[in-house]
Amino acid sequence: MNPSSAHDFDFLHGRWQVTHRRLKDRLCHCNDWDTFAGLCNSWPVLGGAGNVDDNLLHLPAGSYRAATLRTHDASTGLWSIWWLDGRHPGRLDVPVVGRFHHGVGIFHADDVLAGRPIRVRFRWSETGTPTPLWEQAFSADGGSTWETNWTMRFERTMPPADGAH
Template sequence: MSRDGSRDFDWEIGAWATHVRVLRGAFSPEATWIEFDGTSVVHSFCEGGSNLVELDVAGASGRIQGVSLRLYNPEARQWSLNFANMGDGLLTPPTFGEFTDERGEFFGVDTLRGRAVLVRFVILKISDDSARFEQSYSADSGKTWELTWVATDTRTTG
């Protein structure tokens, strides 16, 4: 039987300074990385069974504001990650997964330029005060992955 992972995000509750790199134009020769800096604040709800992340980052190419609602399913013993970019007000399709040790891995399906792609989101707890978040897309059913989002967080408060 799978372990109870309902407290997997407890370590992340609080405020973080975040540096984000986003790959614009994935799967094309014109793909370029753009960078943002700002904050990420994580709030716990329902005794740890859910949390909400507020993201606010800006850079030379603009600003990203978003929220991520994470919900724990005790029957499946998995989390769903549900992200909304405030630039368009739309909720992306969720990813589903769980943590093993200090690594969370979540999978789903998204759309990129009108085409369905697999998405993998990885959360790495580096220490109590640092974390790394990676999103990758696969256009070939998971044979290969292209990294499209990297966020490096450093705790600013507990």
Template sequence: MSVKYNALVVFLFMALPGALNAQGACGPESRAFDFWMGEWDVLNRNRPAEDVRWYDTGTATARVYPVVAGCGLVEHWRGNAYGEFVVGFSLRAFNPQRGQWDLILLWPNSGQPRFGELYGGFRHSRGEFFSQNITESGDTAITRFTFSDITPNTLRWQDGISTDGGRTWDSSWIMEFSRREPLYQGALLNGPAVTTLRCPGPEYRGLDFLIGEWAGAVEADSAEAEGMGVRSNITPILDGCGLMEKVSAVGQTSAWEVFRAWTYEQALDKWVGYWLDTRWPVIQRLEAEVPPAGAPWVFQTVRPEPLDGDLRATMDRGVDGSVTWRQERFNAEAGQWEASPMVAYAERLGAPSQGG
């Protein structure tokens, strides 16, 4: 990559420090979780099955911060609960299409990571978020997560399970959050250093070639994309069970951000990712089969017929190590897929960084 190009990218990223915030497409509803941003100490209390008593089972550390120009929040969680060391990750954003929050969770403590989804919102300063699944016995189980007792420096989270349609709830986990120093930016302190991978199998290493910090450019197919530089930072998370990526693109007249989180789901034999983009601020799930050597990766929304805004993307890895993304969104009104400008990661800027 030329010195002239590098100078242009640096100039653009310095010249427009507020561009991403100015162009975020998120409404005031996206601020509902702002109370949770920051660094937290967490006291875990658990209740074993068939027991009426609650027990303190360990402490943890949580870090919550905004992504995608404030359209979403990311959580990293590490600590002790249920007598074992636990790690967790979540991405959440308000979905204006449904008028609810989408919560995407990845807690790979079984050794086989799998994303989970909950939906809900806040009412009277209490947040309630739900999902449904079918138990092994064929019953419908409803999961509920609640956020309550919210103050500037404390809050309470509690789980709940109902098998009678929500008439009664059984709970086994309470987290009591206490805020750390407001400007604390240290490491997540609880738990041992990562010396072994929680997901060691080769199937989980399929996207490790992306890890690191990258600089590139957006294909100039429009005046808006003219001179647009891209920075991407891709880090491992959850002790090697997943990856996350933060992308910032800044041009002379526009800017945008993307956040992506991936893991390999063994039950599907696919890589699964959740993406959030300022240009379309709704979390989307995409899946990709591992391609043959030398073939591109193809990520796409999986459903019988595409819906408006559905995404599909192709990632090519060049022989020189560069990475090129080509992306399309479905326009339901036109009944066709429409291409976005191509994004090329042309230069790795430094050694791969360590994630949470």
């Protein structure tokens, strides 16, 4: 097993154009997707033991900003990932926690959607390619079945400048 490390997200440092694809409604057998553009700028923090990205999402209903904070715990090999939605600046989402294995990152959390408990899964793949992929899925049955409801395909517009933003 290749251990997770503080360098797992180094591929994400820099500036990106993002193509978002998001289900209009979640966990209700919806097959209607919105596709929209976005931008992402990512850089290391905490001496490389974490990273932050600033995101601009151009939803069909209007644009908004969001931020992601990721930290790596060297003692457990686990990453924690928090999302802060600029439309709700006083609320930080519960962190998804997980690790990379052979270049694929899987992260989980327990959360609530419309008053009912759900499992959340983030999946990072194709991280060694010019177009990494992020996917979000929800499960209403404790993880037995999953509905992918959001994908983000990244295309680099500017490489990192010496690890800084």
